[in-house]
Amino acid sequence: MTADKKSNGASRRAFLKGAVAAGGAVAGAGMARAAGEPDPLITEVQEWASGFGEGVDATPYGLPIRFEDDVVRRNVEWLTADTISSINFTPIHALDGTITPQGCAFERHHSGAIELKKEDYRLMINGLVDKPLVFTYADLERFPRENHVYFCECAANTGMEWAGAQLNGAQFTHGMIHNMEYSGVPLRTLLEEAGLDAAGDLADKWIYVEGADASSNGRSIPMDKALDDVLVAFKANGEALRKEHGYPVRLVVPGWEGNMWVKWLRRVEVMDAPVQSREETSKYTDTLADGTSRKWTWEMDAKSVVTSPSPQSPITHGPGPLVITGLAWSGRGAITRVDVTTDGGKNWTQARLAKDGESKALSRFYLEIDWDGSEMLLQSRAHDETGYVQPTKAQLREVRGENSIYHNNCIQTWWVKESGEAENVEVS
């Protein structure tokens, strides 16, 4: 498609030429105003420039301006039987950059969000350890801390899309994800504090982690992961975790499915085998075409999505310069490349990563094109540092069938119409 061809290998200079079309139009409007059709927003003193605004004591905790009230997490009522054990979705269609503000970061509850005071918080480490320990919140603050930016993605993200295009909007198809800077203590440090000599050979050992809520949401984690990069976190984006994210302490399991990031972390038991709990057998396993299920599918495969334009973020202008942007991530390391197509996969153009990919964190990509105003089949395709390339839905179905709920990382298609509106569609 011309739009794609034009953007293909477009130089910055070429882009600016393209932009002159828009700039020119704008300048035209400006000159028209100069010629006697003045823009009152330029020529007249505005109300907001002729009086005082609010003082610095107006809000104790700052909130988004009221004009942004639609940029919020949303749940899908028909998706779950109740809201206590349910999900809401990050408004990724309306965000930019890579950091997810806590206020917008999706939530998944198994028995609702509980209130747990720091003073009432206890973390027990028991099982195959030299000395079982009980930590208070104040104890945890005395161990060396680390800071890392990681994405947290629910294994069920995009799970409704297996059978076909179901949910119309990036928030709903891909919004079970957030990306925050965590501060906490490596779990390794706490396990070493309890002593692992009693565990003997660590190669075949596991930990079982559970939360303080009614669901307890227990999960088994192999010891090598537990000693690698798992964090016992108490801050996200600098401030305390929100109640809904496990205040005061949650587990951070980088690159692995969100269900393992146990909230209100209560206990870590060192064991010689996995527990085979409900959350890792009847749930969070992947049923294949023949009815058998894969388990221990912890890592989140490389994935990406165009966040704008998209159904909730249509194009609001005519032909000319258009910014296509989206997010990419991999549970196996850093994103190394993202390709974008406007013709459903016939021609691909390498997008621009805003920064070098960070391991197990969101990457923001941009592709500037000169849109010719015709319809587009918009897709993005992520590559990670292991060489893995994000598959098409057809490729994924060949291996996985259509019975799965979890771990759908296939390429997403938006049909962008001449009107600029977009729809969630499938391409064969």
Add this chain to the structure above:
Amino acid sequence: MTADKKSNGASRRAFLKGAVAAGGAVAGAGMARAAGEPDPLITEVQEWASGFGEGVDATPYGLPIRFEDDVVRRNVEWLTADTISSINFTPIHALDGTITPQGCAFERHHSGAIELKKEDYRLMINGLVDKPLVFTYADLERFPRENHVYFCECAANTGMEWAGAQLNGAQFTHGMIHNMEYSGVPLRTLLEEAGLDAAGDLADKWIYVEGADASSNGRSIPMDKALDDVLVAFKANGEALRKEHGYPVRLVVPGWEGNMWVKWLRRVEVMDAPVQSREETSKYTDTLADGTSRKWTWEMDAKSVVTSPSPQSPITHGPGPLVITGLAWSGRGAITRVDVTTDGGKNWTQARLAKDGESKALSRFYLEIDWDGSEMLLQSRAHDETGYVQPTKAQLREVRGENSIYHNNCIQTWWVKESGEAENVEVS
């Protein structure tokens, strides 16, 4: 001091030995419970584990849990005549990591925070350009965007401390700073769009930038900086700027004093000389001992502060492992090293940077020590990539005298008492 000597070059193993003292104490308490003094928080089923919590539809925009209600921006009433032209302070004593949540990020208003709809937003570029342009918000969204994490520090941060230790808490002495991930369009792109041929030799040209609020807060910026890394930003930490931070569009001037980060950006004029506006002559200049004033002091010098322990974040435990942490930054590039002393500068220990320093962004440092319970004179000292080292207050006064308000980047001292409480003090 022993605490300092012990931590000096302490190996991780040595730290963990130290930590065993705490861990041991904890374990001791644990065993005491096992011996018949059970902790009901471990042995009994808690209320929060025996019922449902809140559903995923409880809050449209997530807020901190009520137990964190004291972690908020605060102003100092006696500091300014009114709150319309005043400042509030980031609660840096209670935060960790490097990202500042928008809700906690300090504000400085010259005529109050105004409400400006995206639809009503206009940005004019005029003066010595080939074609004056007027951009709408939608126009700006069509240009290539960049993402960068930068600190924004008010030039008056720490300004009350010139004459002596005045404000008792890191929030008040150093809280006129925040650090966010910005998404926006390079100003260079918009200036190129208007065309700079008319400006001739750019080496001696300036831009004048002003905001849409009543104060307009106009500032002159040399063209080389304008074409370097200045951003026209519309997102911070992924979401729209808060009203109080200039919604929908503010200028980001990396490494330079916050007053130049014009909010509600309305106009950029290309000029052949600086305007010498109120905000760069009678204000935001540095009066020296002899009564003359320095002007054009835009860059924020390398600086650091210990955020915990500090007056608002006292030590709440006895001798043994203690985490000392704080923030460091430089307007000239990346932080390369931070030293910490517990004896008022006699002995310095290199602290651990949580990550490699990022240019013109906050760095988080940690130093783990085995505190012997005696009083400390706690200081931190930043080094940046230019080789600049943060000065003592005495060294700064030698050059600057005591008449200044702005650009006080001297080493801060906290007197930490045996009780664990801390006070803002000076050491000679």
